[in-house]
Amino acid sequence: MYRPVLPYGRQTIEDDDIAAVVEALKADFLTTGPTVEAFEDAFAEAVGARHAVACSNGTAALHLAMLALEVQAGEVVIAPSITFLATANCARYVGAEVVFADVDPGSGLMTPETLAEALTRLGGRKLRAVLPVHLRGDAVNLPGLAALANEAGAVLVEDAPHALGTNMTFANVAERVGDVRHSAMATFSFHPVKTIATGEGGMVTTSNPALAERLRTFRSHGMLRPMGAEPWWYEMGEPGFNYRLPDILCALGLSQLAKLPRFAARRRALAKAYGAALAPLEPVLRIAQRPMWSDPVLHLMCVLIDFEAVGLCRRQVVDELRERGVGTQVHYIPVHRQPYYRERYGDLNLPGAEAWYAHCLSLPLYPGMTDEDVERVAEALKAVLGL
Numbered sequence: 381m382y383r384p385v386l387p388y389g390r391q392t393i394e395d396d397d398i399a400a401v402v403e404a405l406k407a408d409f410l411t412t413g414p415t416v417e418a419f420e421d422a423f424a425e426a427v428g429a430r431h432a433v434a435c436s437n438g439t440a441a442l443h444l445a446m447l448a449l450e451v452q453a454g455e456v457v458i459a460p461s462i463t464f465l466a467t468a469n470c471a472r473y474v475g476a477e478v479v480f481a482d483v484d485p486g487s488g489l490m491t492p493e494t495l496a497e498a499l500t501r502l503g504g505r506k507l508r509a510v511l512p513v514h515l516r517g518d519a520v521n522l523p524g525l526a527a528l529a530n531e532a533g534a535v536l537v538e539d540a541p542h543a544l545g546t547n548m549t550f551a552n553v554a555e556r557v558g559d560v561r562h563s564a565m566a567t568f569s570f571h572p573v574k575t576i577a578t579g580e581g582g583m584v585t586t587s588n589p590a591l592a593e594r595l596r597t598f599r600s601h602g603m604l605r606p607m608g609a610e611p612w613w614y615e616m617g618e619p620g621f622n623y624r625l626p627d628i629l630c631a632l633g634l635s636q637l638a639k640l641p642r643f644a645a646r647r648r649a650l651a652k653a654y655g656a657a658l659a660p661l662e663p664v665l666r667i668a669q670r671p672m673w674s675d676p677v678l679h680l681m682c683v684l685i686d687f688e689a690v691g692l693c694r695r696q697v698v699d700e701l702r703e704r705g706v707g708t709q710v711h712y713i714p715v716h717r718q719p720y721y722r723e724r725y726g727d728l729n730l731p732g733a734e735a736w737y738a739h740c741l742s743l744p745l746y747p748g749m750t751d752e753d754v755e756r757v758a759e760a761l762k763a764v765l766g767l
């Protein structure tokens with residue numbers, strides 16, 4: 381029987397999302413209209429931040445964060461090696477150097493221990509920012525990382541595209557990813573596989589009004605309109621970019637954001653179903669370790685597989701799962717291994733990142749999946765791994 385392959389992630393676009401976009405297309409402003417602010421306000425409210433600044437994508441969000449902090453050429457930004465390329469690349473956009481932090485091999489997350497080790501490799505250079513990633517949706521130890529960053533004279537910027545909707549508890553205080561209680565800013569993406577989708581889209585949240593202002597200025601060419609100036613007047617202090625998110629996409633974002641509670645509940649239910657369905661596959665297959673403070677809305681269903689124990693390589697498992705209708709992906713190839721960074725910084729020894737990469741696999745997870753789909757994935761894994 382032919383069954384379509386379950387992708388590792390996909391968007392959920394419904395009729396009212398489409399209607400919202402059609403409405404936006406009929407409105408007066410296709411790009412900078414009232415829906416941009418409406419989306420920003422709703423987003424800030426959803427994550428508990430004072431300010432939210434919409435931008436063209438998650439990569440632009442990271443670049444804007446570096447610009448708003450005035451990170452200078454030659455200064456250092458610390459990023460984990462297990463992340464998407466953009467987390468590290470944003471430092472290079474402003475001429476800063478990347479020091480790659482290792483990750484915990486069981487969770488894939490930067491920890492205070494791996495950050496402390498990275499701090500020993502600064503070589504006398506000035507550290508400006510630390511960019512932890514809430515990999516797959518599980519929250520990093522924000523207070524622990526913030527304490528170390530502050531001590532080093534740097535700020536935290538959370539790269540949070542995986543963790544929209546994630547709750548955390550630190551010292552008995554309930555917090556949300558994006559509320560930026562421990563960091564200067566948090567960045568988000570609305571790429572179709574993320575928790576809400578606008579096609580391309582991004583957001584930066586902050587509680588600092590000066591940072592919010594700078595993010596907005598850099599988002600639109602560096603143009604300033606001084607209060608009381610002539611209506612046509614603008615001034616540019618520094619060149620910015622065109623990183624605006626159009627009204628059309630903000631309309632889609634607003635419509636999607638209203639569904640976040642439902643999407644989040646569905647992702648939580650699917651994660652729970654996976655927990656039960658995959659338990660019999662332990663210890664050959666284990667779900668990535670959840671830190672005790674993290675109550676995630678998972679973006680990715682990451683598992684760690686002991687390929688050696690079953691005598692298979694990952695390629696065989698990936699191919700055989702695909703034949704059984706199960707799509708997978710690897711999150712991520714350690715960024716420090718990329719030819720560009722190897723040429724720049726040489727070969728690094730980050731054993732946690734290597735161990736994570738050697739074992740990780742992301743299984744299908746998106747709100748449109750059924751409980752039967754989860755069973756199907758677990759059955760396929762059982763068969764392929766010979767368990």
Ligand SMILES: *Cc1c(COP(=O)(O)O)cnc(C)c1O
Nearest residue numbers: 437438439464466541569570571
């Ligand atoms: C998706 C993602 C980005 C980049 O977002 P885009 O919108 O695709 O530019 C950056 N960092 C992480 C961790 C991501 O998952």
